[in-house]
Amino acid sequence: MFIEIGHFAVILALVLSVVGIVSPVLGLKTNRPDWVRIGRQAVTLNFFLVSIGMAAMIYSFLTNDYSVRYVAATSNSKLPIFYKVAGLWGGHEGSLLLWVWILTAYSTLVVWMHWRTQPVTMPYLVSVQSLIMFGFLAMIVFLSNPFERIFPVPLDGKDLNPLLQDPAMVVHPPMLYLGYVGFSIPFAFAMAALFSGRLGEEWIKVTQRWTLFAWMALTTGILMGGYWAYYELGWGGYWGWDPVENASFMPWLVGTAFLHSVMVQEKRKMFKVWNLFLIIVTFSLSLIGTFLVRSGVLSSVHSFATDPGRGLYILVFLSVMLALGFGTLIVRSGKLKSQIELDSIISKESAFLFNNLFFLVAAATVFLVTLYPLLIETLKTAKVSVGPPYYNAVFMPVALGLLLMMGIGPSIAWRKASTDNLKKNFLLPTLIAVIATVAAWLIGIRTVFGMAGALTVSFVASTIFIDFAKISALWARRHEINYLLAFYQAFTNNQRRYAGIVTHIGVLVMVVGIIASTVYQVEKVVPMRIGDTMQLKEYTIRMVGLHEVSGANWTAQEGLFEVYKGEELLTVLRPQKRLYPVSQTPTTEAALYTIHLGHVFLTMPEVGSDSVTVRGLINPLILLVWIGGGIMALGVILNIFRPRMKTP
Amino acid sequence: MIKTWHFVLVIIIAGVLSLFYKGLWGDPRAIPTVLIGTQAPIVSGPEVRTGEMISTGRFQGKVILINFWASWCLECRTEHENLLALNRRFGSNPDFVMLGINYQDREEDARQYLQVNGSNFDHVRDLKGMISIDYGVYGVPETFVIDQKGVIRYKYVGPLVGQAYSYLTESVLQPLLERRPFPSS
Amino acid sequence: MKKNTIIAIFPLILLAAVPLSQSMAATVQEERIDLQMRDIAKTLRCTICQNESIWESQAELAHQMREIIKERLIKGESPDQIRAYFLNRYGDYILLAPQKSGLNWLLWAGPFVLLAGGGLFLYRTLARWVVQAAEEKQEAPPPIDEHLRKRIEAELHSRED
Structure with a gap:
């Protein structure tokens, strides 16, 4: 009954x-x-209606209602409650609803927050947002209906894909969508600006x-x-350059440029x-990302079931959105004339443009490579792969260039950077970078990647440090106060700028983690x-046991491995080879021991009757990747909740 | 006023969309055929049921059909009857020999499969995957046809049913055995 | 007698050392082969998996392919020869880094060409803007007096970068 109410609401x-x-x-x-106000009410009402749809689905998941086809496909009576809710976005139809x-x-939220202050743009915004809503709701109702019932009703569900039964996977899709969909707001505002001529x-x-x-949200x-x-x-x-990973990375790159x-x-x-x-491209890439995942155009670990009919619909919708976005831009932008006032090429304005160039080339590279196999298949009916070895060779140099820009951009002056400004801001960092690179060479870092990393990271880090110190x-x-207080006051006084720098620090920390864990990874099978x-x-790993364990909806072979450093026993690691009987899917559960921000990482890919295959890794400093991500997010939070700028 | 970047933008978008459109109808499982026209690697290994060593080196000068299969492969079951019929039709020809290759399988399972479904030709166990890797096998079932000179002339991915089967018999095997010119594709 | 014993034992010790050093050399050799195998395996796609190299994949086929790489390394083949072996059988699809030939140059050179071309274009545009701005400035009325300008600059300086 509830399901029908939800269906009707949608x-x-x-x-x-x-x-x-x-x-x-x-x-x-x-x-x-x-009439304009009716539009606003429609949007508001839609939120409640779709919420009813969501609630009905979640209710069916919680009550194990397997007469609903989607619930039967992505849930099971033995599934822990936590994952039952997550089952909603464990498949194509439900994730579309989300x-x-x-x-x-x-x-x-947008309509209610900006209705008064943006009376001219709001009507257009409502229209654009409703159009996107229409596109996705139509797909849900006609092509991917999660409310559909089946008969006969199965006794139990087919279970959520075991790989998705993981806390991170519960939060990952909503976060990603908060990012993808979030870009629809600046997009809709931009469209509204174009339509209303308030540019x-x-x-x-x-x-x-x-x-x-x-x-x-997208970053997280x-x-x-x-x-x-x-x-x-x-x-x-943590990153395999999978087409679907790329699909989320492209809007990120262009969004960052924006x-x-x-x-x-x-x-x-x-x-x-x-x-x-830029914002039209960013949102279009978000849509393309959704398209790539769901149409079956590219094969990937994440693909939902493929269906050309569905794919065709998304393609038509995508074409409409692209035509609308870029068409309006082309038609309307003729009226636009930016005042061009540039005093010098060596200035912050041009640094921003070069930053954009790097971001867009990075995005174009990922785009080209993701579609390249498709291109080759179409042109030559041959099949190619493009994987990590390619990206290491081509994408990494571009990324390092971007990193270098991150050092230059924030510290260069607006309008015209005098030689004095350049000297003051960049002489010392350049020196430090050179010294750091030599030092890296001396302590035995000989890979190109490692040394280029040392050069750029030390350069950027020192520009930031000098900035803060100054x-x-x-x-x-x-104000005759101590440095700490002075730093705090200076920071809060221009929090927009310094919060941005905090995000940059996060990027640096992450880069250190990426380089250390790739270049100095030790791996044995x-x-x-x-x-x-x-x-x-320096770690000795001794296998001391192998036994059976079981959880709510799985059984596993669990290995016991003692980890020693010299004579000292550090921990006992318990990697598992799990079997989820309902879907007959095996998974490998890694066991981690954290030490010095790095991991001792063990998995058992294969378990035989008397011996197991063990994959052991040392991933030095790998936690910095996510700590850096946390700092990046912190920077954004500081930016969003910044106090108004005061006069000093 | 139309500017250059308008053109470039429209062309890029149109290109990407038409690529997506093409991609929708592409078969993601389509597999390139690289080995055709090259010398076939020698196959040798124990027969599944008798354990006797078999090597294609013995069959020089004959047309050889090699079929990769496994007991766990559902599509292989659909083509099994056709394979038996194929050997009934061509098996008496002294110029023809047919060989099954048991791929990524357990010995008992393979033996049982043959017992249940019957078979009228020999099957070689692919012990360490050497044979299937030598032939660049992507998955089962896959079928190869080797001509009298030992050159791979035809490859088919998927079960030999319907059109695939009649094409193999009428347009590949028959002409090859009669040493007629063989359509290249 | 003692001397003789030592003299007699000495070659024995040496003899014992031979297999020992051999086995040590063997493990060193084995580790080297393993490392080489890993490097090669990471550049080959597991053809039956979705987006995994045969190093990462746990599929039986990937395991067998790793064994083949090892065997061929032991036989003394070079990494490129081994890659060629797989390439000849499975086609371009198995290479995770496409060959540097034909249309693939689009991939290998494209990003750098874009970067260089874009950079050049940007530089020229910026240079044109600078000239334009300078011309407009000359037509514009004379700016505020020097004293005021210095004050504004100092103020701006203290407020931000």
């Missing part, structure tokens, strides 16, 4: 989304404010915090996915068309019996 939402598209525009054209729900929630800086100022939030979502891959897929890496280049428009009123272009000194002198030992750098 169908109603589809109808209302049409109202949401049409009525505000009609209201504007015919000058009837009531996508729309997040969209309606965002839209409702000033207003839309950028209004959407700034929304964009930051979406970016943070991607990193969580990485952490999941790290310990759940069992090969000890976050940077809007600052130029705010400060100097330049690059107006460029910023509109501003603290200035405030300490001026050996067969072992009880009593055998394996040496991993």
Whole structure:
């Protein structure tokens, strides 16, 4: 019964989304404010309706209602409650519902928060958001209906894919969607700006915090996915350049470019068309990401069931959105003329543009490579793969270039950087970077990747340090206070800028983690019996046992491994080879021991009758990858909740 | 006013969309055929049921059909009857020999499979995956046809049923055995 | 007698040392082969898996492929020869880093060409803007007096970067 109510609510939402598209525009054209307001109510009501749909689905999951096809496919009576709820986004139909729900929630928030202050743009925004809603709701209702019943009703569900039965996977998809869908807000504002002709800086100022939030959610979502891959897929890496990973990385790259280049428009009123272009690209890439995952165009670990009909629908919808976005930009941008005021090429304005160039080339590379196999298949009916060895050779240099820009950009002056400014800000960091690189060479870092890393990281780190030191000194002198307080005051006084720097610090920390854990990883795969030992750098690993254990919905072979450093017993690790009987899927559960921000990582890929295969890794400093991610998120939070700028 | 970047943008977007469109109809399982026209690697190993060593070195100058299968492979079951029929039709020809290769399988399972489903030709166990890797096998079932000179002439991925079967018999095996020119694709 | 015993034992010790050093050399050799095998395996795709190299994959086929790499390394084949062996059988699909030939240059050179071309384009555009801005400035009325300008600059300086 509940399911039918939910289903009906979602169908109603589809109808209302049409109202949401049409009525505000009609209201504007015919000058009837009531009609515009109807649009707002439609959006708000849609949030409640889709929420009812969500609630009905969750209810069916919790009550094990296997007459619902989707529940029967992604849940099981033995599944822990935690994962039953997560089952909602464990498959194609349900995750689509979550996508729309997040969209309606965002839209409702935006409409109520900005209705008074943005009366001119709001009607267009409502229309655009409703159009996106319509696209996804129509897909849910007609092609991917999670409310569908089956008959005969199965006795039990087929279970959630065991790989997804993991805390990180419970949070990863919602986070990712908060990011993807979050970009629809600046997108809708940009479209509204284009339609209404209000192409000033207003839309950028209004959407700034929304964009930051979406970016943070996307960043967190991607990193969580990485952490999941790290310990759940069992090969000890966190990023495999899988097409679906790439699909989330592309909007991230362009979104990051957008976050940077809007600052130029705010400060100097330049690059107006460029910023509109960037946000349209960012949101389009979010849609393309959704398309790639669901259409079966690319094979990947994450693909949902493939279905050309569904794929065709998404493609049509995608085409409509792309045509709308870029078409409007092309038609409307002729009227736009940025005031171009540039005093010198050596200035912050151009640093921002070069930053954008690097980000876009990075995004274009990922885009090209993700689609390249498809291109080759179409042109030559041959099959190619492009994997990690390629990215290490091509993407990494571009990424290092970006990193270097991160050192230059924040410290270079607006308008025109004098030689004095350059000397003051960059002479010392350059020296430090050179010294650090030589030092790296001397302590035995000989790989190109490692040395280039040492060079760029030390350069950027020292520019940041000098920046902080200078501003603290200035405030300490001026207000006659101690350095710590001065730093705090200086920081809060221009929190927008310094919160950004905090995010940059997070990036640096992450880069150190990435380089250390890739270049200095030690990895061994050996067969072992009880009593055998394996040496991993300074750690001795001794297998002491192998027994059966079981959980709520799985059984496992669990190995016992003592980890020694010299004579000292550090810990006992218990990697498992699990079997989820319902879906007959085996998984490898890694066991981790954290030491000095790194991991001793053990998995048992194969378990025989008397011997097991053990994969042992030392991943030095790998935790820095996620600590860095945390610092990046912290920087964004500080940015979103910044105090108003005071006059010193 | 139309500018250059408008053109570039439209072309790129149109290109990407048409690529996606093409991609929708592509078969993600389509597999390239690289070995065709090259000298076939020699196959040798124990027969599944008798354990007797078999090597294709013995069959020089004959047309050899090699079929990779496994007991756990459901699609292999659908083509099994056709394989038996194939050997009934061509098996009497002294120029023809047929060989099954048991791929990634347990010996008991393979033996039982043959016992249940019957078989009228020999099957070699692929002990360490050497044979299937030598032939670049992506999955089972896969079928190869080798001509009298020992060159791989035809490869088919998937079960030999319906059109695939009649194409193999009429357009590949028959012409090869009669030493007629063989359609290249 | 003693001397003789020592003299007699000495070659025996040496003899014992031979297999010992051999076995030590063997383990060193084995580790080297394992490392080489890993490097090669990481560049080959597990053809039956989804986006995994044969090093990462736990599939039986990947395991057998790793064994083949090892055997061929022991036989003295070079990594490129081994990759060629797999390439000839499975086609381009098995290489995780596409060959540097033909259309693949789009992948290998594309990003750098884009970076260089984009950089050049950007530099030229910026240079044009600078010239434009300078021209407009000349037409514009004379700026505020020097004293005020210095004060504003000092103020700006203290507020941010």
